[in-house]
Amino acid sequence: MKNKIGTLNALYPLPTVLVGTVINGKPNYITMAHVGVLKANIVCMGMAKVHFSGHGIIENKTFSINVPSTKQTVVTDYCGVVSGKNTDKSELFTSFYGVMKTAPMIEEFAVNMECKLIDHLDYGSHDIFIGEIVNTFCDDSVLTDGQIDLKKIDPILFDMNTRKYWQLGDSYAKAWSIGKTHPKF
Amino acid sequence: MKNKIGTLNALYPLPTVLVGTVINGKPNYITMAHVGVLKANIVCMGMAKVHFSGHGIIENKTFSINVPSTKQTVVTDYCGVVSGKNTDKSELFTSFYGVMKTAPMIEEFAVNMECKLIDHLDYGSHDIFIGEIVNTFCDDSVLTDGQIDLKKIDPILFDMNTRKYWQLGDSYAKAWSIGKTHPKF
Numbered sequence: 001m002k003n004k005i006g007t008l009n010a011l012y013p014l015p016t017v018l019v020g021t022v023i024n025g026k027p028n029y030i031t032m033a034h035v036g037v038l039k040a041n042i043v044c045m046g047m048a049k050v051h052f053s054g055h056g057i058i059e060n061k062t063f064s065i066n067v068p069s070t071k072q073t074v075v076t077d078y079c080g081v082v083s084g085k086n087t088d089k090s091e092l093f094t095s096f097y098g099v100m101k102t103a104p105m106i107e108e109f110a111v112n113m114e115c116k117l118i119d120h121l122d123y124g125s126h127d128i129f130i131g132e133i134v135n136t137f138c139d140d141s142v143l144t145d146g147q148i149d150l151k152k153i154d155p156i157l158f159d160m161n162t163r164k165y166w167q168l169g170d171s172y173a174k175a176w177s178i179g180k181t182h183p184k185f
Numbered sequence: 186m187k188n189k190i191g192t193l194n195a196l197y198p199l200p201t202v203l204v205g206t207v208i209n210g211k212p213n214y215i216t217m218a219h220v221g222v223l224k225a226n227i228v229c230m231g232m233a234k235v236h237f238s239g240h241g242i243i244e245n246k247t248f249s250i251n252v253p254s255t256k257q258t259v260v261t262d263y264c265g266v267v268s269g270k271n272t273d274k275s276e277l278f279t280s281f282y283g284v285m286k287t288a289p290m291i292e293e294f295a296v297n298m299e300c301k302l303i304d305h306l307d308y309g310s311h312d313i314f315i316g317e318i319v320n321t322f323c324d325d326s327v328l329t330d331g332q333i334d335l336k337k338i339d340p341i342l343f344d345m346n347t348r349k350y351w352q353l354g355d356s357y358a359k360a361w362s363i364g365k366t367h368p369k370f
Binding site: 008107112128130133164168170185 | 262
């Protein structure tokens with residue numbers, strides 16, 4: 001028996017990240033989980049227009065995505081409860097830059113992606129930003145045999161409906177592989 | 186010390202779902218993880234044009250998102266290793282419909298979202314589909330106090346880079362709340 005529960009979005013959990021921009025000459029960081037993958041190095045993001053960060057992204061046509069670990073939950077959530085409009089968040093982290101000088105990245109977070117804005121859609125209350133990753137950076141500490149290891153990242157997974165953060169559990173199967181054990185295969 | 190690792194997309198894990206369409210009068214389901222949230226009831230999805238499902242979405246301007254549990258990993262992955270071009274996947278599940286008759290949903294999966302296509306971008310190798318959720322359905326089994334409980338869904342989390350499926354761990358903090366314990370707050 002199915003319950004009809006309105007138009008609730010149940011596509012969770014999603015990884016929580018800090019999106020970096022430069023506004024008024026200073027790095028600013030905003031907490032986001034509505035960032036998704038469209039194809040290999042193309043990402044999309046839906047950002048409410050009330051946020052300060054959108055102005056920086058529209059002006060500079062760049063942004064960064066910085067992936068924290070659960071140990072960095074307090075500072076990550078803090079960046080979502082205060083606005084860059086009235087709080088200087090530039091001193092919270094050591095910022096570094098790749099090829100673009102308006103996509104500040106967070107040294108203390110293990111994974112960083114430098115992005116160029118390639119599309120911008122106006123969805124009323126929200127800007128939809130589509131970006132191309134031009135450089136990815138990571139710490140040695142999250143690599144296993146040269147590959148990024150999710151368990152070592154220990155990402156902060158977010159559920160909008162209950163407003164809770166979740167940890168990642170264990171890896172248990174190979175994709176494009178376990179399906180071959182289906183009786184119809 | 187940061188390693189530069191090309192333009193790798195490290196925005197994982199993402200929830201694995203089956204996207205439903207009707208093609209040639211029959212339900213078809215494809216495994217997807219590149220489905221994201223743009224705002225409340227708006228989702229986006231990047232789908233390689235080689236897939237059969239895109240034709241159904243473009244023709245009908247509808248699709249569904251069906252959320253499996255880890256217990257359904259074999260059939261979920263199976264839908265990603267065989268193509269609707271030459272395999273009839275309509276008999277794998279009991280399909281049901283909401284208000285639209287071309288967005289088949291999977292009875293056996295605990296959460297289902299019926300979506301209307303509202304935007305379609307051409308990104309070369311990929312179609313970008315943007316949809317509005319018009320109805321969400323869920324089983325009693327995943328509700329706690331009337332709210333969808335991620336632990337009860339037990340979603341299949343996907344990492345593209347290592348091609349592994351992961352389980353959800355535990356909930357450990359409240360969003361928009363734990364950040365208020367930061368010394369700068």
